[in-house]
Amino acid sequence: AQKVSTLAKVDVKQGQSGTLVFVQTRHEMSQGAGVAVIEEQDIVYREAAAPGTAAPVARPAPADAAWEQPVRPDPMLLFRYSALTFNTHRIHYDRPYATGVEGYPGLVVHGPLIATLLAGLLPEHLPGAVPRVMSIRAMSPLFDTAPFTVCGRPDAGGALLWAKNAQGGLAMEIKVELA
Numbered sequence: 001a002q003k004v005s006t007l008a009k010v011d012v013k014q015g016q017s018g019t020l021v022f023v024q025t026r027h028e029m030s031q032g033a034g035v036a037v038i039e040e041q042d043i044v045y046r047e048a049a050a051p052g053t054a055a056p057v058a059r060p061a062p063a064d065a066a067w068e069q070p071v072r073p074d075p076m077l078l079f080r081y082s083a084l085t086f087n088t089h090r091i092h093y094d095r096p097y098a099t100g101v102e103g104y105p106g107l108v109v110h111g112p113l114i115a116t117l118l119a120g121l122l123p124e125h126l127p128g129a130v131p132r133v134m135s136i137r138a139m140s141p142l143f144d145t146a147p148f149t150v151c152g153r154p155d156a157g158g159a160l161l162w163a164k165n166a167q168g169g170l171a172m173e174i175k176v177e178l179a
Helices: 075-084 095-101 111-119 121-125
Strands: 002-015 018-031 034-046 067-071 131-138 148-155 158-164 170-178
Touching (some): 075 111, 111 148
Antiparallel strands (some): 067 148
């Protein structure tokens, strides 16, 4: 297998919270028969918040879930996922670093872990469904300090999946188009 990643575009903008850097990447995964998967990412990097700045409140998650599954993240899960994915960023497994250096309230739950848990709802609730396109949008972080819920429902031509924090705020949303 081969993966080719391309940096498509970088834009720097000023936002209400400071400097924002928008990075657009394209990843093509292929094997002998050609390209099998194309992944496009739009990633936003923001300037570190000033000390004492309150974290923004997440907008409310949809209230019409057909499926819900609670998740209780813990340090062992986050450490194992970091090891599995070769992610060495200490915010996921080193609490003193995450809280003392980076200023987070706890360990940060990996975005790809949340997406994996959300995608896992599909075979359970829509057996035989084959995703053709998945559009993922992360809106607010989740931490190991509180449980969260992965939710979903059928949607026109696919499904809508989302993760909500313990207060009901939207953390991640995935729009799924089925083949």
